Amino acid sequence: MKTYKIAAIPGDGIGGEVISAGVEVLQALAKREGHFAVAVDTFDWGGEYYKTHGRMMPANGRDLIRHHDAILFGSAGHPDIPDHVTLWGLRLAICQPFDQYANVRPTRILPGITSPLRGVEGNELDWVIVRENSEGEYAGVGGRVHQGLPIEAATDVSMFTRAGVERIMRFAFRLAQSRPRKLLTVVTKSNAQRHAMVMWDEIATTVAAEFPDVTWDKMLVDAMTVRMVMKPQTLDTIVATNLHADILSDLAAALAGSLGIAPTANLNPERTFPSMFEPIHGSAFDITGKGIANPIGTFWSSVMLLDHLGEAAAARRLMAAIERVTGDARFHTPDLGGHARTTDVTAAVIDAINGANS
Ligand code: ATP
Numbered sequence: 001m002k003t004y005k006i007a008a009i010p011g012d013g014i015g016g017e018v019i020s021a022g023v024e025v026l027q028a029l030a031k032r033e034g035h036f037a038v039a040v041d042t043f044d045w046g047g048e049y050y051k052t053h054g055r056m057m058p059a060n061g062r063d064l065i066r067h068h069d070a071i072l073f074g075s076a077g078h079p080d081i082p083d084h085v086t087l088w089g090l091r092l093a094i095c096q097p098f099d100q101y102a103n104v105r106p107t108r109i110l111p112g113i114t115s116p117l118r119g120v121e122g123n124e125l126d127w128v129i130v131r132e133n134s135e136g137e138y139a140g141v142g143g144r145v146h147q148g149l150p151i152e153a154a155t156d157v158s159m160f161t162r163a164g165v166e167r168i169m170r171f172a173f174r175l176a177q178s179r180p181r182k183l184l185t186v187v188t189k190s191n192a193q194r195h196a197m198v199m200w201d202e203i204a205t206t207v208a209a210e211f212p213d214v215t216w217d218k219m220l221v222d223a224m225t226v227r228m229v230m231k232p233q234t235l236d237t238i239v240a241t242n243l244h245a246d247i248l249s250d251l252a253a254a255l256a257g258s259l260g261i262a263p264t265a266n267l268n269p270e271r272t273f274p275s276m277f278e279p280i281h282g283s284a285f286d287i288t289g290k291g292i293a294n295p296i297g298t299f300w301s302s303v304m305l306l307d308h309l310g311e312a313a314a315a316r317r318l319m320a321a322i323e324r325v326t327g328d329a330r331f332h333t334p335d336l337g338g339h340a341r342t343t344d345v346t347a348a349v350i351d352a353i354n355g356a357n358s
Pocket of ligand 1: 292
């Protein structure tokens with residue numbers, strides 16, 4: 001029997017609560033499927049680890065997870081530690097060296113969930129946002145001089161490479177091609193940013209020629225926010241830079257009902273390194289320890305993890321279980337206006353996996 005090695009990194013805040021729920025669900029699913037097992041190694045990296053060790057993960061941390069089949073990540077952040085330290089010290093310290101350059105964020109209004117967009121039904125909002133995850137505005141290029149002095153200066157330089165843009169465009173076109181509508185929107189800002197964003201547009205046009213069956217258009221990022229709200233049904237697959245997609249995907253998650261539902265995959269499509277799956281939300285310290293974190297974002301991320309491992313049938317079973325549970329308001333956590341607890345939702349999804357509440 002195949003055993004998948006999963007590295008679980010719960011991180012901070014509600015990360016611990018949702019990842020243990022996710023692991024429970026993966027184990028139940030493996031048992032139900034019967035033809036594979038899941039071996040989970042849990043790593044206590046994050047803000048608390050930083051307070052003891054002065055770093056977010058050990059120096060050899062990546063070596064410890066390098067040979068796992070996938071990584072399930074919660075959230076990293078700590079009220080006492082600056083966000084850029086926690087982000088660069090853990091999440092980006094994994095994503096970048098593991099070349100997880102394609103960040104994929106599906107957005108859909110699940111059964112039973114009400115979108116804040118008036119009158120928008122489930123099938124009118126079905127998007128996948130592809131975020132360039134390795135360079136661009138978050139390349140980490142820049143610096144500060146004269147720190148603390150009145151003449152202090154600081155730069156963050158966007159870095160776009162032809163190879164980096166080509167590979168994300170190709171990934172996005174291929175993904176668009178695999179979806180029924182074969183529709184791609186390339187988000188840009190080439191009116192104001194006349195170097196890298198113009199190259200981004202040019203490369204989109206070149207790569208588009210390889211995918212004659214994909215209909216595509218180009219949209220300025222500011223206009224894109226309006227289109228997402230006013231005409232959600234005109235969008236399907238979306239590709240955007242690291243910064244643009246970061247912002248647009250939070251908007252997308254909110255439009256789909258709650259930040260607690262949205263999943264994401266940081267993919268290394270060539271599989272040279274493991275890929276990482278995580279809910280889109282952060283540490284949510286306001287609800288940490290209360291037992292009310294919505295675990296659906298982690299469960300949906302686990303669907304993406306299973307798909308990546310080639311376990312398509314298990315992925316479908318889990319997604320169906322999630323949809324059955326969101327469709328029942330008894331299992332809505334407070335972020336969805338309900339009273340359910342994390343453990344209630346987890347138990348209901350496991351029951352659905354086992355066919356108990358079908
Ligand atoms: P970060 O800086 O780590 O991204 P943040 O505070 O900006 O954190 P989140 O931690 O995602 O963003 O939280 C934003 C809001 O959404 C908070 O009020 C939080 O309680 C809520 N929230 C986020 N995730 C969940 C979840 N899984 N279940 C319920 N509520 C959630």
